[in-house]
Amino acid sequence: MSFSHDARNEIARIIPEKRCCQIAELSALVGMRADISPNRDGVLTLYTTMENAAQARKAYTLLKDTFGLSSTVHILQKKRFKKSRIYRVETPLDSAEGSVLLQELGQLGSEIKRQVHWKAIRKNCCKRAFLRGVFTSSGFVNRPEGNYHLEIVFNDSRMAADVLKVMNKLDLDARLTERKNNLLIYIKESERIVDFLRLVEASNALLDFENVRIIKSMRNQVNRQVNCETANLGKTIDASVRQVEMIKRIVARVGVKGISPHLRELAMLRLDHPDSSLKELGLMLDPPLTKSGVAYRMAKLEKVSDTIDQLE
Ligand SMILES: [Zn+2]
Numbered sequence: 001m002s003f004s005h006d007a008r009n010e011i012a013r014i015i016p017e018k019r020c021c022q023i024a025e026l027s028a029l030v031g032m033r034a035d036i037s038p039n040r041d042g043v044l045t046l047y048t049t050m051e052n053a054a055q056a057r058k059a060y061t062l063l064k065d066t067f068g069l070s071s072t073v074h075i076l077q078k079k080r081f082k083k084s085r086i087y088r089v090e091t092p093l094d095s096a097e098g099s100v101l102l103q104e105l106g107q108l109g110s111e112i113k114r115q116v117h118w119k120a121i122r123k124n125c126c127k128r129a130f131l132r133g134v135f136t137s138s139g140f141v142n143r144p145e146g147n148y149h150l151e152i153v154f155n156d157s158r159m160a161a162d163v164l165k166v167m168n169k170l171d172l173d174a175r176l177t178e179r180k181n182n183l184l185i186y187i188k189e190s191e192r193i194v195d196f197l198r199l200v201e202a203s204n205a206l207l208d209f210e211n212v213r214i215i216k217s218m219r220n221q222v223n224r225q226v227n228c229e230t231a232n233l234g235k236t237i238d239a240s241v242r243q244v245e246m247i248k249r250i251v252a253r254v255g256v257k258g259i260s261p262h263l264r265e266l267a268m269l270r271l272d273h274p275d276s277s278l279k280e281l282g283l284m285l286d287p288p289l290t291k292s293g294v295a296y297r298m299a300k301l302e303k304v305s306d307t308i309d310q311l312e
Contacts, residue, residue: 011200021125025133028132030046032114032137044098045093047091050088131196134163140153148193149188153182154185155183279291282294
């Protein structure tokens with residue numbers, strides 16, 4: 001299964017312990033995914049539509065544990081796409097518990113309000129639970145091996161704008177954009193995706209994400225180092241090629257013996273070892289010489305070569 005699928009299922013399985021957070025999370029599921037209308041018998045009913053069993057179970061459990069409401073779950077086959085099923089959690093609201101639910105979720109109207117019920121998410125623990133509900137409803141996170149990308153799709157602009165506010169109160173650096181007929185909130189920065197997974201307590205997804213992120217950053221470091229070493233090697237060889245030419249010109253003009261003894265040894269070593277760096281040549285000299293000492297003598301050889309050129 002995909003990384004996103006696993007992350008979403010992991011998040012769907014988390015049921016918060018505190019009642020304040022349970023209400024916050026349920027308010028997200030209802031605001032994002034529920035509708036309210038009378039059923040066939042005229043009983044006011046909450047219909048929460050989910051894409052998979054784990055999500056439906058979450059809605060069912062929260063309704064039961066937090067408000068003592070019983071639901072029935074129906075699996076519907078989408079007509080046009082044969083393979084895809086949807087899960088509809090149906091909750092009759094003709095009870096005291098039903099009224100409490102609507103009151104606590106700030107849903108007392110005849111239609112579901114697609115907006116954040118701010119009273120339910122005042123505390124930080126509740127904001128996090130709310131985001132878990134939002135992500136369970138319609139979140140996606142790309143596998144970390146690819147581009148860093150987390151998104152949540154909305155079909156209501158008020159809800160999208162509200163959720164963006166909640167996310168940015170938690171410093172998630174989220175952005176809002178439009179794609180086809182949907183609005184979507186996305187996060188591109190890998191650090192912020194990690195923050196999001198941490199906030200919603202998706203421990204396994206977080207661990208996988210971090211592991212891949214570390215491997216990627218190590219690989220980048222190694223690549224940078226290799227590029228750097230290659231560049232240095234390139235420079236050494238370029239310089240060496242020039243030096244070899246220069247020394248050959250001097251030898252052709254004045255002979256090996258025409259070069260003064262303290263420069264001659266270096267000149268001969270360079271001809272024998274065109275791949276070596278100045279530092280390495282310095283170590284081959286007797287007595288050995290530092291890199292800057294070798295560079296100084298090499299500069300002297302160049303002067304000799306220049307003088308010869310001028311004489312010609
Ligand atoms: Zn809470």
